[in-house]
Amino acid sequence: TKVDPLKIMISGAPASGKGTQCELIKNKYGLVHIAAGDLLRAEIASGSENGKRAKEYMEKGQLVPDAIAVMMVKDRLLQPDSREKGWLLDGYPRSLSQATGLRAYGFEPDLFILLEVSEDILVERVVGRRLDPVTGKIYHLKYFPPETEEIATRLTQRFDDTEEKVKLRLHTHNQNVETVLSLYEDITIKVKGNAPKEDVFVQIDTALTKLLEEKKSALGSL
Numbered sequence: 001t002k003v004d005p006l007k008i009m010i011s012g013a014p015a016s017g018k019g020t021q022c023e024l025i026k027n028k029y030g031l032v033h034i035a036a037g038d039l040l041r042a043e044i045a046s047g048s049e050n051g052k053r054a055k056e057y058m059e060k061g062q063l064v065p066d067a068i069a070v071m072m073v074k075d076r077l078l079q080p081d082s083r084e085k086g087w088l089l090d091g092y093p094r095s096l097s098q099a100t101g102l103r104a105y106g107f108e109p110d111l112f113i114l115l116e117v118s119e120d121i122l123v124e125r126v127v128g129r130r131l132d133p134v135t136g137k138i139y140h141l142k143y144f145p146p147e148t149e150e151i152a153t154r155l156t157q158r159f160d161d162t163e164e165k166v167k168l169r170l171h172t173h174n175q176n177v178e179t180v181l182s183l184y185e186d187i188t189i190k191v192k193g194n195a196p197k198e199d200v201f202v203q204i205d206t207a208l209t210k211l212l213e214e215k216k217s218a219l220g221s222l
């Protein structure tokens with residue numbers, strides 16, 4: 001018998017470092033990283049009707065309707081790789097209906113991670129963020145500048161990464177965070193996200209290692 005794979009949710013304000021930490025978690029624990037925002041941006045890029053509709057909400061920093069978000073995430077979770085390797089859900093659920101929507105399909109996390117970062121830092125992180133369209137890597141002009149000139153010239157910026165739009169996204173986050181947290185109270189860890197990314201990861205890594213050990217010993221005592 002095998003240890004049941006890890007099922008993790010990670011939440012936090014815009015630019016709190018979810019994507020950055022997910023990359024580190026994925027590298028160490030081999031979980032399938034499912035980012036709601038990335039799924040939506042892929043939908044926009046495909047030119048579909050759902051993508052067009054989603055973009056209208058994303059431009060206003062509002063939540064995309066459940067009919068789009070819930071289905072998209074559920075379909076991804078049902079893929080064989082997520083079931084086999086475990087999953088790391090980034091930026092979902094963001095509302096009560098999204099959480100209950102997932103529950104109805106039988107998806108329950110082992111751990112809910114909340115990244116806590118102060119607001120002044122969030123704005124600085126958003127405006128300095130750049131993405132490499134080739135590797136998908138997340139950079140920051142000040143904190144994680146690109147390694148080569150070649151990468152620097154191809155970096156892109158997200159359409160919702162302006163100071164004005166991050167304030168709208170933050171407002172949406174603040175409106176919903178308490179409700180979502182109350183659903184996962186027993187399995188939540190709050191992580192201090194104001195620190196360098198390696199220090200943030202140490203906090204998460206410690207919790208995940210402990211969780212895996214608990215799963216192993218539960219299996220051993222069967």
Ligand code: AP5
Pocket residue numbers: 012013014015016017018019020021036037038040057058059061062063064065069090091092093094098125126128129130138139140141143144169193194195196197198200
């Ligand atoms: P989404 O793409 O999820 O955006 P977000 O929640 O605003 O989060 P970000 O991706 O901006 O930030 P992050 O926390 O991943 O930070 P990162 O690691 O990149 O959602 C976008 C939109 O889609 C939403 O507004 C909504 O409209 C829609 N949507 C998404 N999910 C939805 C859902 N469930 N339902 C309905 N609609 C939904 O880091 C940010 C920057 O900081 C980077 O430059 C990074 O290099 C830097 N950085 C990271 N960590 C550190 C550190 N420790 N120190 C210094 N710099 C750091």
